[in-house]
Amino acid sequence: MATLTTTVRDTPVAQDAPRAGRFSFSRLLAPALLTPSFLAIVVFVYGFIGFTLWVSMSNWRTNRRDLSLHDPLYGVYQDLLNQARFQIDLRNTFVFTMIFLLLAVAMGLSLAILLDRHVPASGFFRSIFLFPYALSFITTGVAWRWLFNPTTGINTLVDQLGINSVLGWFGLGPFAPGWITDPTVHGDLRNWLPFLDGVKVQLGIPAAMVAVTIAAAWQLSGFAMAMYLAGMGMISNEVREAASLDGASPWRLYRDIIIPLLKPITVSILIILGHVSLKIFDLIYAMSGKGPGFATDVPGIFVFDKMFGAQQYNLGAAASIVMLFLVSVVIVPYLARQLKDL
Amino acid sequence: MTSQNRELSDLIAGIGSGRVTRRDALKRGAALGLSVPALSMAMKLGETAAQSGSLEIFSWWTSPGEAPALQSLFDSYAELYPDVEIVNAAIAGGGGGPAQAVLQTRLQGGNPPDSWQTHIGRELFDGYVNAGFTEAINDLYESEGWLEAFPPALVEGVTVDGNQYAVGVGVHRGNGYWYNREVLANAGVEVGETLSFDEFVAAADAVAATGVPAVALGSADGFVAAQYFENELISAVGPENYPKYFSGELAWDDDGARAAAANFAKALEYVNEDHSALPWSDAVAMVIEGRAAFNSMGDWAYGEVVAKGAQDVVGWVSHPGTAGSFVLVVDCFTLPVGAPNAENAANWLKVIGSKSAQEAFNPLKGSIPARLDADLSGFSEYHQWSGASFAADALLHSAAHGQAASPAFKQALYDAALAFLVSKDVDTFAMTLVDAQSSEG
Numbered sequence: 083m084a085t086l087t088t089t090v091r092d093t094p095v096a097q098d099a100p101r102a103g104r105f106s107f108s109r110l111l112a113p114a115l116l117t118p119s120f121l122a123i124v125v126f127v128y129g130f131i132g133f134t135l136w137v138s139m140s141n142w143r144t145n146r147r148d149l150s151l152h153d154p155l156y157g158v159y160q161d162l163l164n165q166a167r168f169q170i171d172l173r174n175t176f177v178f179t180m181i182f183l184l185l186a187v188a189m190g191l192s193l194a195i196l197l198d199r200h201v202p203a204s205g206f207f208r209s210i211f212l213f214p215y216a217l218s219f220i221t222t223g224v225a226w227r228w229l230f231n232p233t234t235g236i237n238t239l240v241d242q243l244g245i246n247s248v249l250g251w252f253g254l255g256p257f258a259p260g261w262i263t264d265p266t267v268h269g270d271l272r273n274w275l276p277f278l279d280g281v282k283v284q285l286g287i288p289a290a291m292v293a294v295t296i297a298a299a300w301q302l303s304g305f306a307m308a309m310y311l312a313g314m315g316m317i318s319n320e321v322r323e324a325a326s327l328d329g330a331s332p333w334r335l336y337r338d339i340i341i342p343l344l345k346p347i348t349v350s351i352l353i354i355l356g357h358v359s360l361k362i363f364d365l366i367y368a369m370s371g372k373g374p375g376f377a378t379d380v381p382g383i384f385v386f387d388k389m390f391g392a393q394q395y396n397l398g399a400a401a402s403i404v405m406l407f408l409v410s411v412v413i414v415p416y417l418a419r420q421l422k423d424l
Numbered sequence: 425m426t427s428q429n430r431e432l433s434d435l436i437a438g439i440g441s442g443r444v445t446r447r448d449a450l451k452r453g454a455a456l457g458l459s460v461p462a463l464s465m466a467m468k469l470g471e472t473a474a475q476s477g478s479l480e481i482f483s484w485w486t487s488p489g490e491a492p493a494l495q496s497l498f499d500s501y502a503e504l505y506p507d508v509e510i511v512n513a514a515i516a517g518g519g520g521g522p523a524q525a526v527l528q529t530r531l532q533g534g535n536p537p538d539s540w541q542t543h544i545g546r547e548l549f550d551g552y553v554n555a556g557f558t559e560a561i562n563d564l565y566e567s568e569g570w571l572e573a574f575p576p577a578l579v580e581g582v583t584v585d586g587n588q589y590a591v592g593v594g595v596h597r598g599n600g601y602w603y604n605r606e607v608l609a610n611a612g613v614e615v616g617e618t619l620s621f622d623e624f625v626a627a628a629d630a631v632a633a634t635g636v637p638a639v640a641l642g643s644a645d646g647f648v649a650a651q652y653f654e655n656e657l658i659s660a661v662g663p664e665n666y667p668k669y670f671s672g673e674l675a676w677d678d679d680g681a682r683a684a685a686a687n688f689a690k691a692l693e694y695v696n697e698d699h700s701a702l703p704w705s706d707a708v709a710m711v712i713e714g715r716a717a718f719n720s721m722g723d724w725a726y727g728e729v730v731a732k733g734a735q736d737v738v739g740w741v742s743h744p745g746t747a748g749s750f751v752l753v754v755d756c757f758t759l760p761v762g763a764p765n766a767e768n769a770a771n772w773l774k775v776i777g778s779k780s781a782q783e784a785f786n787p788l789k790g791s792i793p794a795r796l797d798a799d800l801s802g803f804s805e806y807h808q809w810s811g812a813s814f815a816a817d818a819l820l821h822s823a824a825h826g827q828a829a830s831p832a833f834k835q836a837l838y839d840a841a842l843a844f845l846v847s848k849d850v851d852t853f854a855m856t857l858v859d860a861q862s863s864e865g
Binding site for chain 2: 143144145146147166167227231232233260262263265290370371372373374375376377386387388389390391392393394
């Protein structure tokens, strides 16, 4: 009994003292836990971005490190932007990003709508469509390189199915695109926009790049689908029921109600996939490399060649900074919006 | 043995094997109460004790043809120095691109292997010697008699300001032209001892008429287009003028270089359409399997021929118009500044420069010994042919393999040649190379 009394009487005191201690301890805990990762990020991310920026303005053009600054400071960038190959790379990045985002969003949305209609075994199909996302880009690249090999890939299948003989009856040539080996560039913006005459490269759509975007969209449309399915799950059933009571057809339900409500999801998908595509390297490196006449070359491959092949460190660093800039154009407004919401 | 003694002998063994750095040794020695002079003596003792410790060799030899060849060098070394543990730091990847990226990172970070593979000439000079990564090995060249054993072109290819910096282990011939006898016979074409450019065009026309691509090209590898062009350059301007383009005495937009580019464009009329998706080995396979008549490739292609047992089907000749020239692609090894096991590394160079090691290594690698005194009787028919060419012909450094030009110019040549495959635009090609040459400084 005595023990119990003591315990009961002591308890408030015993609680009070540690609570004061715990309060100041927990106030220190958060900064203490954050400091190591903060320091690591400052050094290994921002420090090295700063170093890369410095190198991009330096004279470091051989294996001997030379961090003296270039005169003029922007000279390396001028050199970089004047190179036909880098101009091609920027064009390719733009074309790749546009077609890839279009395909991935369209396919992701279509798959999500189909699964949203309560098809049998939708869970099974959801997993099937999401699986490609689990692969590495290298695996995807190698597999699609085989598929898009003009002499042994899809073209053989088309031929075996007899499609070419059917085309022959109609007096059409066989279906045999060169896919990743096709050097054609379709169209040229310079024909319509005379002020672009200073650009050294054809500003059109490289045929080989289209094959690569198909592979990329195949891999990532499952991700877009998952995002859309999550978004559709958050739209309350009352909305759907109200729409069907008002006699809306499924087509109108999606066009006028669900898809507009999914706009924030679409923006997120565009930004997440957009920065993936601006940085793309491994998929293209494994699938088509630089491609015929640099048709599938991208800044990432350029950086690798100039840095380690040519040992032109300043040029490689400058190209990296341009890539960082492109990605931040997409990411920074998104982050700013997210931070505002908090 | 007291614990202090044990620690001391442990320390000496550590120094000898290279497991303990000098700074660590001084620190640990001081803790044992030893003075710096005593420690220095202990370190000397450790270093001259029977060769032990390890030896890390960096290369890009990982393919089924290359790995056994590298192993034969290791075996030659292990025979003399059985207590040294050899660490094989090979990095896979055709032509060494990925390996060079790893090596550069290690060198920039001050963490060199004990010896690394590179090509002689500018790749060695610009990449490593001028950057201060390699030690001169003049004493080895004198003590081993290498100045006489290697042909002058190979000694010049490792010499900067009178100092030698690497030792060649094997020589590939870069200007091979491989053909399928059956495909040519079907087209009614016969190839003799040599092939001129005009003979090539006539043969290619005859083959193309049978519906088979006359020339197999695999341009997915960066060096392939550049290599084809450099051979056309030798063919157009001759072996005496070829080096002058790299030294700046001749301009890349002169008539000779333009003629070479025009001939290259002519040859491109006969290539397979899917060349951008094929690595070089797939193009060789096209010739072996009779899906194309010709392929221009260094003699590592012969390794593919042997691997598929196609020696009877596939014949060879010099790249059209380059008979009398031997395009050198020479693999060599270096002695790094600050090699973790410098003594072991120097012994490694002695071993791989020796006649017996080169005679064991090269048949497996598909190259010929860098030494002129090597016995080629155990080599294949092709390599005896190539060995005779090595002894008699003009020895020229390959630009596509980094020997004739700086790394930056090599990359510019790769890019220009790759673009040329599609554009076939001689003017742009010439101007790109002129620009690249002028930015060399």
